[in-house]
Amino acid sequence: MKTFATAGAPHLPAPVAVRRVMHDVLLALLPGIAVQLWAFGAGLAIQLALAVASALAIEALALRLRGREAARALGDGSALVTAVLFALCIAPLAPWWIAPVAMLVAIGLVKQIYGGLGYNLFNPAMAGYAVVLLAFPRLVAQWPGAAVDLATAARTIFGATPTAQWDSIASATPLDALRQLAAQGQRLPEIGAAALFRHSRPEVWTWAAGAWLLGGGYLLWRRVIGWQAPVGVIAAVCLLTLPFWLLDAERHPSPLQHLASGGLMFAAWFVVTDPVSGCTSPRGRLLFGAGVAVLTLAIRRWGHIPDGIAFAVLLMNAAAPLLDRMTRPRIYGHGRHG
Amino acid sequence: MSLYRIHGGLVLAVPPRASASGAVRPCPLPPRLYLPLVDERGALLHCRTAVGKHVRRGEPLALGADEAATALPAPAAGRIVAIEPRTLARADGAEAPHLVLEPQAGDEAAPLPPLRDWRDADPALLRRRLAEAGLIGLGGAGFPTARKLARGAATLIVNGAECEPYITCDEALLRERAAEVVAGAEILARTAGADTIVLALEDRMYAAADAVRAALADDSAIRLELVPTVYPQGGERQLIELLCGREVPSGGWPADIGIVVHNVATAAAAWRAVVQGEALTTRLVSLGGRGVREPGVFEVRLGTPVEALVAAGGGYTPDAARLIVGGPLMGSALPHDGVALTRTSNAVLVLGSEDLRTPAPELPCIRCGDCADACPARLQPQELLRRLRGGDDAGAAALGLADCIECGCCAVACPSQIPLVQHYRDAKSRLATAAAQRARADLARTRFLARNQRLAREQAEKVARVAARREALAQEQSTASAAAAAGEAAPAAASRMDKSAVLAAIARGKAKRTQNAAPPPREDEA
Numbered sequence: 001m002k003t004f005a006t007a008g009a010p011h012l013p014a015p016v017a018v019r020r021v022m023h024d025v026l027l028a029l030l031p032g033i034a035v036q037l038w039a040f041g042a043g044l045a046i047q048l049a050l051a052v053a054s055a056l057a058i059e060a061l062a063l064r065l066r067g068r069e070a071a072r073a074l075g076d077g078s079a080l081v082t083a084v085l086f087a088l089c090i091a092p093l094a095p096w097w098i099a100p101v102a103m104l105v106a107i108g109l110v111k112q113i114y115g116g117l118g119y120n121l122f123n124p125a126m127a128g129y130a131v132v133l134l135a136f137p138r139l140v141a142q143w144p145g146a147a148v149d150l151a152t153a154a155r156t157i158f159g160a161t162p163t164a165q166w167d168s169i170a171s172a173t174p175l176d177a178l179r180q181l182a183a184q185g186q187r188l189p190e191i192g193a194a195a196l197f198r199h200s201r202p203e204v205w206t207w208a209a210g211a212w213l214l215g216g217g218y219l220l221w222r223r224v225i226g227w228q229a230p231v232g233v234i235a236a237v238c239l240l241t242l243p244f245w246l247l248d249a250e251r252h253p254s255p256l257q258h259l260a261s262g263g264l265m266f267a268a269w270f271v272v273t274d275p276v277s278g279c280t281s282p283r284g285r286l287l288f289g290a291g292v293a294v295l296t297l298a299i300r301r302w303g304h305i306p307d308g309i310a311f312a313v314l315l316m317n318a319a320a321p322l323l324d325r326m327t328r329p330r331i332y333g334h335g336r337h338g
Numbered sequence: 339m340s341l342y343r344i345h346g347g348l349v350l351a352v353p354p355r356a357s358a359s360g361a362v363r364p365c366p367l368p369p370r371l372y373l374p375l376v377d378e379r380g381a382l383l384h385c386r387t388a389v390g391k392h393v394r395r396g397e398p399l400a401l402g403a404d405e406a407a408t409a410l411p412a413p414a415a416g417r418i419v420a421i422e423p424r425t426l427a428r429a430d431g432a433e434a435p436h437l438v439l440e441p442q443a444g445d446e447a448a449p450l451p452p453l454r455d456w457r458d459a460d461p462a463l464l465r466r467r468l469a470e471a472g473l474i475g476l477g478g479a480g481f482p483t484a485r486k487l488a489r490g491a492a493t494l495i496v497n498g499a500e501c502e503p504y505i506t507c508d509e510a511l512l513r514e515r516a517a518e519v520v521a522g523a524e525i526l527a528r529t530a531g532a533d534t535i536v537l538a539l540e541d542r543m544y545a546a547a548d549a550v551r552a553a554l555a556d557d558s559a560i561r562l563e564l565v566p567t568v569y570p571q572g573g574e575r576q577l578i579e580l581l582c583g584r585e586v587p588s589g590g591w592p593a594d595i596g597i598v599v600h601n602v603a604t605a606a607a608a609w610r611a612v613v614q615g616e617a618l619t620t621r622l623v624s625l626g627g628r629g630v631r632e633p634g635v636f637e638v639r640l641g642t643p644v645e646a647l648v649a650a651g652g653g654y655t656p657d658a659a660r661l662i663v664g665g666p667l668m669g670s671a672l673p674h675d676g677v678a679l680t681r682t683s684n685a686v687l688v689l690g691s692e693d694l695r696t697p698a699p700e701l702p703c704i705r706c707g708d709c710a711d712a713c714p715a716r717l718q719p720q721e722l723l724r725r726l727r728g729g730d731d732a733g734a735a736a737l738g739l740a741d742c743i744e745c746g747c748c749a750v751a752c753p754s755q756i757p758l759v760q761h762y763r764d765a766k767s768r769l770a771t772a773a774a775q776r777a778r779a780d781l782a783r784t785r786f787l788a789r790n791q792r793l794a795r796e797q798a799e800k801v802a803r804v805a806a807r808r809e810a811l812a813q814e815q816s817t818a819s820a821a822a823a824a825g826e827a828a829p830a831a832a833s834r835m836d837k838s839a840v841l842a843a844i845a846r847g848k849a850k851r852t853q854n855a856a857p858p859p860r861e862d863e864a
Contacts, residue, residue, distance in 0.1 A: 118702035
């Protein structure tokens with residue numbers, strides 16, 4: 001009689017691991033990273049390095065303090081993804097200490113204190129970004145008007161460039177320009193021709209939006225993300241802005257303009273799709289995406305900050321458990337028979 | 339007819355050395371057969387034989403505890419040499435008493451009278467025959483066939499859509515004995531009173547589908563349907579949803595919506611039982627996996643130990659790492675190969691280490707929802723897991739834990755390698771144990787209260803009796819005293835009255851004592 005070790009079913013080899021999922025996300029971010037590097041210069045590379053290094057260090061420290069084995073948790077790639085997403089949100093010439101401060105909030109406070117990966121209520125990258133955006137609005141929202149070379153970027157980031165020069169490098173984003181000019185009572189055709197708006201290089205942001213769309217498509221194809229959350233964002237933006245644009249195209253930007261500016265496309269594919277802090281039921285995801293879009297548009301229209309995606313996401317994070325509860329699918333054999 | 343959709347499921351890769359092609363081979367009769375004296379749900383069978391007895395093939399050795407009293411037929415002629423505890427082919431490694439049968443030369447059969455005119459036979463007679471022949475669901479669940487048919491159904495689905503990879507015995511049966519399956523399906527339909535018969539096959543079973551088409555008469559009432567090879571499409575509830583677009587009510591049976599599902603092997607066995615008068619003594623078993631030298635489908639005498647089947651398949655290869663009865667998704671890993679094959683053993687798998695999950699630590703749930711996408715019951719496995727990890731069994735039950743069919747899709751889909759289905763199986767058995775305990779406690783409480791009531795009633799009756807007697811005495815006395823008014827009987831009557839008063843006082847005292855002695859009912863009485 002031959003004996004065997006037993007185990008519970010199923011008896012099949014393991015499927016995709018969390019680590020593979022995170023690596024796919026990083027791969028999908030590459031086109032967008034390339035566009036930003038090309039458009040805004042090497043500052044992004046420095047921000048990426050700062051954010052990744054501080055995120056990993058803080059994660060390792062937090063795990064140590066919690067008495068967990070650090071190597072395994074670091075290997076899952078989640079801190080890496082948080083750091084990269086954050087670095088892509090802030091202006092590439094922000095001071096060097098911004099990223100560590102944001103990562104302390106994102107990884108230390110929002111993620112690890114709540115129990116680490118899988119237990120955080122809020123999206124860590126967005127929470128970190130929101131905190132530095134509120135605390136240091138000027139430092140994280142000033143985007144360079146042209147590609148900056150590595151040496152200049154390093155001097156600026158590490159504080160060797162005087163503030164006067166700093167101001168000459170930075171320029172408004174298209175959303176900023178739009179707000180300023182619209183506040184002066186200008187109409188869209190005039191704004192489009194205005195120097196302030198043209199210097200904000202709207203075409204760069206459009207290309208970036210296209211790059212995010214490309215990466216998102218890759219994630220969809222790899223089945224890393226579901227279609228519901230991104231479609232929720234895009235559909236809500238279109239449905240909400242289309243009537244206004246059709247009524248008065250001189251005062252209201254088109255749905256495409258909305259999608260192509262700011263971080264909407266980035267958020268639709270890489271932020272709203274965060275499984276941990278989002279919804280899990282299919283209809284919940286659709287509503288989650290739509291909610292983020294509605295709140296973002298509301299903040300763009302009435303808020304005091306140019307792009308409120310981080311706040312929209314955090315508000316929807318808080319609503320996600322309720323949405324999940326309200327959108328549970330009908331279980332087989334319940335309700336509908338025969 | 340177009341098919342409906344089911345939710346979730348997984349497209350599983352066809353495994354290496356799956357044992358699909360090739361003719362059915364006989365597995366040699368082993369020196370000893372072992373027959374568990376428990377049914378699929380763990381209930382003891384009523385043993386109808388004894389150690390030392392000689393039995394003929396097909397003779398009932400035991401009867402099931404179900405209403406149909408489904409027989410356990412002797413798989414071979416021989417002598418019962420022992421009744422001993424042995425390991426069952428179950429995941430929990432439980433033991434149960436087994437009959438040990440030593441087959442003898444000649445293999446003399448005890449045939450049942452063939453019912454060739456079954457088309458006109460009474461369904462009750464056919465059901466009795468199926469129970470006598472020992473028919474239970476051969477697809478794996480092992481529900482007594484006669485009992486399943488007793489409620490009747492308008493639609494009969496004959497299930498040839500094998501659920502799991504590696505299991506190919508149904509395909510082999512259809513390829514080689516399609517006519518038996520078709521005839522058996524008609525018998526089952528007659529027994530159930532069904533006028534619609536659907537025979538469902540997987541769309542990759544080309545040879546089997548051809549064989550079935552050849553076996554079907556032009557005017558056959560049986561409709562052949564090819565269903566996509568998506569696990570667990572062959573599960574009873576999923577197949578009903580797919581073919582009929584209807585759902586079995588939660589906690590109910592297919593018969594509740596007028597449908598009955600039987601496995602193709604059950605249909606073939608029904609034909610043998612009714613038309614040939616043969617009891618169920620063999621079944622087809624797939625032997626597969628890279629741990630065995632010559633995989634294939636074998637016709638196995640029931641009660642054959644796994645080691646004898648593996649020997650018939652050329653023995654183990656060096657990388658034999660896990661022994662499983664059933665498929666890779668829902669099968670039970672066995673601790674050793676001395677376990678006997680039963681009527682529900684459709685496959686024996688010997689998997690190599692690379693077919694198995696490397697024992698990696700489970701990672702946190704990231705709520706990706708892959709499990710929910712895969713769940714054919716449309717549950718939210720990640721929410722169930724969160725409740726169960728928090729010790730909230732009742733919360734998980736409220737989210738539909740009982741509707742989990744334990745198919746294992748969630749565990750296969752989980753990128754964090756969380757064995758979700760194991761958590762659900764454990765929780766279900768915890769809840770079942772708690773429910774059984776509660777039922778026992780309720781019964782004890784009812785009994786206790788009934789006893790107290792009985793005692794109180796008896797006491798009241800006693801008091802009433804004494805009171806009545808006293809009344810009678812008092813009356814007698816008043817008559818006597820009336821008489822004594824004339825004579826001098828008064829002292830005698832007075833002394834008798836004193837006696838009755840004393841008796842009543844004693845009775846009252848007793849009543850008080852008994853009431854005090856009976857303890858008050860306790861809430862935690864178990």
